Amino acid sequence: xxxxxxxxxxxxxxxxxxxxTVSLVLNNHPRISKTTRDKVMEVVRRHNYYPNSAARxxxxxxxxxxxxxxxxxxxxxxxxxxxxxxxxxxxRAASQxxxxxxxxxxxxxxxxxxxxxxxVSRRTDGMFFIGADTHAxxxxxFEGTFHRFILVNQWFxxxxxxxxxxxxxxxxxxxxxxxxxxxxxxIGLIAGTNTYTGLKFRDEFLKTCAEWPAGPAQVVWxxxxxxxxxxxxxxxxxxxxxxxxxxxxIMAANDRMALxxxxxxxxxxxxxxxxVSVMGADDIDLASYMNPxxxxxxxxxxxxxxxxxxxxxxxxxxxxTECSDLLPTSLVVRGSTARARKD
Amino acid sequence: xxxxxxxxxxxxxxxxxxxxTVSLVLNNHPRISKTTRDKVMEVVRRHNYYPNSAARxxxxxxxxxxxxxxxxxxxxxxxxxxxxxxxxxxxRAASQxxxxxxxxxxxxxxxxxxxxxxxVSRRTDGMFFIGADTHAxxxxxFEGTFHRFILVNQWFxxxxxxxxxxxxxxxxxxxxxxxxxxxxxxIGLIAGTNTYTGLKFRDEFLKTCAEWPAGPAQVVWxxxxxxxxxxxxxxxxxxxxxxxxxxxxIMAANDRMALxxxxxxxxxxxxxxxxVSVMGADDIDLASYMNPxxxxxxxxxxxxxxxxxxxxxxxxxxxxTECSDLLPTSLVVRGSTARARKD
DNA sequence: CTTGTCTTGTCAATCGTTTGACTGTATTTT
DNA sequence: AAAATACAGTCAAACGATTGACAAGACAAG
Numbered sequence: 001x002x003x004x005x006x007x008x009x010x011x012x013x014x015x016x017x018x019x020x021t022v023s024l025v026l027n028n029h030p031r032i033s034k035t036t037r038d039k040v041m042e043v044v045r046r047h048n049y050y051p052n053s054a055a056r057x058x059x060x061x062x063x064x065x066x067x068x069x070x071x072x073x074x075x076x077x078x079x080x081x082x083x084x085x086x087x088x089x090x091x092r093a094a095s096q097x098x099x100x101x102x103x104x105x106x107x108x109x110x111x112x113x114x115x116x117x118x119x120v121s122r123r124t125d126g127m128f129f130i131g132a133d134t135h136a137x138x139x140x141x142f143e144g145t146f147h148r149f150i151l152v153n154q155w156f157x158x159x160x161x162x163x164x165x166x167x168x169x170x171x172x173x174x175x176x177x178x179x180x181x182x183x184x185x186x187i188g189l190i191a192g193t194n195t196y197t198g199l200k201f202r203d204e205f206l207k208t209c210a211e212w213p214a215g216p217a218q219v220v221w222x223x224x225x226x227x228x229x230x231x232x233x234x235x236x237x238x239x240x241x242x243x244x245x246x247x248x249x250i251m252a253a254n255d256r257m258a259l260x261x262x263x264x265x266x267x268x269x270x271x272x273x274x275x276v277s278v279m280g281a282d283d284i285d286l287a288s289y290m291n292p293x294x295x296x297x298x299x300x301x302x303x304x305x306x307x308x309x310x311x312x313x314x315x316x317x318x319x320x321t322e323c324s325d326l327l328p329t330s331l332v333v334r335g336s337t338a339r340a341r342k343d
Numbered sequence: 344x345x346x347x348x349x350x351x352x353x354x355x356x357x358x359x360x361x362x363x364t365v366s367l368v369l370n371n372h373p374r375i376s377k378t379t380r381d382k383v384m385e386v387v388r389r390h391n392y393y394p395n396s397a398a399r400x401x402x403x404x405x406x407x408x409x410x411x412x413x414x415x416x417x418x419x420x421x422x423x424x425x426x427x428x429x430x431x432x433x434x435r436a437a438s439q440x441x442x443x444x445x446x447x448x449x450x451x452x453x454x455x456x457x458x459x460x461x462x463v464s465r466r467t468d469g470m471f472f473i474g475a476d477t478h479a480x481x482x483x484x485f486e487g488t489f490h491r492f493i494l495v496n497q498w499f500x501x502x503x504x505x506x507x508x509x510x511x512x513x514x515x516x517x518x519x520x521x522x523x524x525x526x527x528x529x530i531g532l533i534a535g536t537n538t539y540t541g542l543k544f545r546d547e548f549l550k551t552c553a554e555w556p557a558g559p560a561q562v563v564w565x566x567x568x569x570x571x572x573x574x575x576x577x578x579x580x581x582x583x584x585x586x587x588x589x590x591x592x593i594m595a596a597n598d599r600m601a602l603x604x605x606x607x608x609x610x611x612x613x614x615x616x617x618x619v620s621v622m623g624a625d626d627i628d629l630a631s632y633m634n635p636x637x638x639x640x641x642x643x644x645x646x647x648x649x650x651x652x653x654x655x656x657x658x659x660x661x662x663x664t665e666c667s668d669l670l671p672t673s674l675v676v677r678g679s680t681a682r683a684r685k686d
Numbered sequence: 687c688t689t690g691t692c693t694t695g696t697c698a699a700t701c702g703t704t705t706g707a708c709t710g711t712a713t714t715t716t
Numbered sequence: 717a718a719a720a721t722a723c724a725g726t727c728a729a730a731c732g733a734t735t736g737a738c739a740a741g742a743c744a745a746g
Contacts, residue, residue: 005465007732018696023734033694048459053466054406055732057397058701068445077429083420090447099466102411102445104433116391122348123396123442350702361726366704376724398702401731 006047015043026051057122066093066312067101067124069115071132076104081282081301085130085152088305096313098125105129110138119147126312128152133194148315150323152308153301155196160322164308167326168197171297172204174331175251175279178295180212183340184249184277188240189221190261192228192253201253201281220244224257233260241268248276248340255280255287255296262290262336273338283332292335299329349390358386369394400465409436409655410444410467412458414475419447424625424644428473428495431648439656441468448472453481462490469655471495476537476569491658493666495651496644498539503665507651510669511540514640515547517674518594518622521638523555526683527592527620531583532564533604535571535596544596544624563587567600576603584611591619591683598623598630598639605633605679616681626675635678642672 008026012019017040024032025040043049057063068089070076077083090100101124103109115138118124126148129139136156142149143159151163179187189205192198202221209217222239225232233252237260240250250265252258258280262272270276272292280287283298304327311323351369355362360383367375368383375383386392400406411432413419420426433443444467446452458481461467469491472482479499485492486502494506522530532548535541545564552560565582568575576595580603583593593608595601601623605615613619615635623630626641647670654666 005463009732020696020735027734031694036694048463050460050464052401052732053464054397054400056734058395058401059732059734061701063397065444075426077420077426083418086420086445087447090445094447094449094451100445101408102429102433102443104430104437106437108437117393120348120391121393121396352702363705363726374724379724395702399704402702402704404731
């Protein structure tokens with residue numbers, strides 16, 4: 001059907017060198033002289049030859065492929081951080097000649113243990129699992145195996161699973177310190193509780209507020225819903241204002257929920273930040289476009305992607321065997337937070 | 344370092360059958376009896392054995408991998424339709440045992456002709472190129488080659504390149520007919536001109552309006568910008584209202600630009616649809632949440648993904664050698680369009 | 687002149703499957 | 717009873733690279 005593929009043998013014959021020599025040239029092995037290299041490459045280029053990757057993979061025991069598994073959410077691609085993380089991983093991987101295999105953690109994918117199959121069959125050299133929720137128990141299967149495996153922007157308590165994750169605990173402390181420093185002592189927290197990072201954020205926030213040296217704050221928290229959405233933030237704010245009408249600040253575990261809170265406050269004619277300060281987390285694009293612009297904690301997901309891949313590459317080179325990185329976050333003060341009002 | 348991989352040889356030895364038998368079992372070949380199959384599979388499962396994919400690929404001359412190349416835009420992942428298309432492709436591919444290799448059309452990717460390399464090296468059995476703009480000339484390189492290659496939701500004039508694409512021409516006719524049928528005779532068009540599908544939409548829209556049996560309409564068009572964004576739509580509307588203050592309807596080539604137009608009209612106190620009707624295209628989620636809700640043309644990108652992959656699979660099976668599909672679109676009438684006002 | 691060292695290239699084993707051709711029985715047909 | 721057909725499994729030749737061990741020649745040192 002198709003033109004018969006040219007192989008390394010053809011290149012060898014036509015250039016007059018041995019099979020091995022051609023192979024060494026293609027792999028930039030220093031044992032080969034420049035003259036030879038040039039002659040061989042000329043033939044290679046003339047034939048538009050690229051070595052068969054299956055054969056190469058078989059002989060070299062490496063697929064030069066990394067798997068990225070993303071959660072099976074309907075709108076997963078439009079979620080802020082997925083794209084950023086993937087871009088980061090892709091950039092590093094591509095720069096080292098690795099390709100990215102994309103998978104979605106569907107029920108089938110999990111039930112058939114496709115993730116194991118990928119690694120055992122050596123179709124992939126390593127695997128990234130991006131931000132799943134607290135129910136992803138099957139991941140524990142990787143504990144104690146020799147497979148290259150990294151949880152990205154997530155984390156499981158009581159396991160030795162590798163991870164690279166934004167430091168949500170630190171974010172919570174930064175955010176709490178900011179609000180407490182502004183004098184807020186009645187704070188509403190809209191939390192996300194279906195991820196371990198979300199739980200960590202909530203717990204650290206509550207702890208920081210309770211132990212604040214200048215005097216503890218009273219915090220009321222509600223769940224913002226599974227989707228961490230604007231809609232969920234709106235609904236959560238309704239609850240919050242019933243439970244704690246006197247609050248002077250609202251902290252949302254992500255910016256989308258914070259936008260929902262702002263919307264509620266606008267709809268109910270509460271001035272931001274004069275009456276109520278609002279703070280988010282992530283620092284999505286929209287945060288700076290709002291009016292007032294949203295104070296938040298910056299989570300650099302692109303960097304999370306970059307670092308995850310760096311770790312993976314180190315593992316593949318045998319430089320490390322495990323990793324557990326918490327990446328720094330930073331406070332971004334904009335217009336939605338101000339000193340607490342005096343009642 | 345790691346436990347030595349179990350191979351088909353180990354399974355053969357331990358189950359007492361030959362290499363070939365094991366292989367045939369694994370490939371569900373009918374030549375093998377149920378008893379044998381069961382015995383072999385028992386050993387396979389006990390060892391957690393999965394065949395080496397490189398070896399399999401080498402022997403079978405198929406990588407069981409499909410490439411998806413996406414445009415190199417900063418926010419590409421958050422773009423409405425990328426996720427939908429990829430989900431569609433993924434679903435079909437996964438159901439047939441194919442994996443998805445993700446690539447981004449960076450300058451490097453193009454300059455080094457990585458796309459060719461992937462196909463020639465047989466690292467991938469086929470390639471999808473999702474929605475690039477009019478500058479993607481390098482794609483013409485695939486004309487007349489035997490490579491499995493499909494343009495997804497895009498299309499190049501004057502080439503024989505395979506494509507599967509929403510029928511933007513039909514969309515334009517549907518939209519025009521809707522507005523013309525409502526009596527609009529002064530229409531503003533916000534077009535996207537950096538893709539061939541965008542140009543097609545514009546031309547068909549103008550043509551339909553010019554040739555309308557019940558009397559042609561006067562259409563003024565402006566470019567909504569490279570990004571097809573809300574912001575671009577807003578700016579375009581400003582221009583439009585200067586050029587044609589008497590217009591009674593605005594047609595935007597996508598919903599995001601339509602939202603920009605609606606925003607401008609709200610800011611300038613024009614009632615929608617009483618004074619000006621607004622119409623979009625794509626039918627993004629937000630379209631139905633707006634107030635008034637946005638009339639639009641539905642483009643089913645998930646289906647575009649599904650169909651692209653169907654075509655690819657047919658090509659791989661040798662059932663077809665080329666494809667050029669325009670997928671149907673449909674009119675969605677909501678609250679933003681109404682009969683033209685009488686001046 | 688012998689020995690040792692460097693350079694540069696080649697040999698040949700190996701990676702782990704798939705698959706067309708073949709073999710040896712058992713069963714059916716003539 | 718002989719011949720034809722099915723059935724179930726095995727043989728062995730690919731598939732197209734990589735790579736450690738080896739070799740041949742040039743040159744320098746002793």
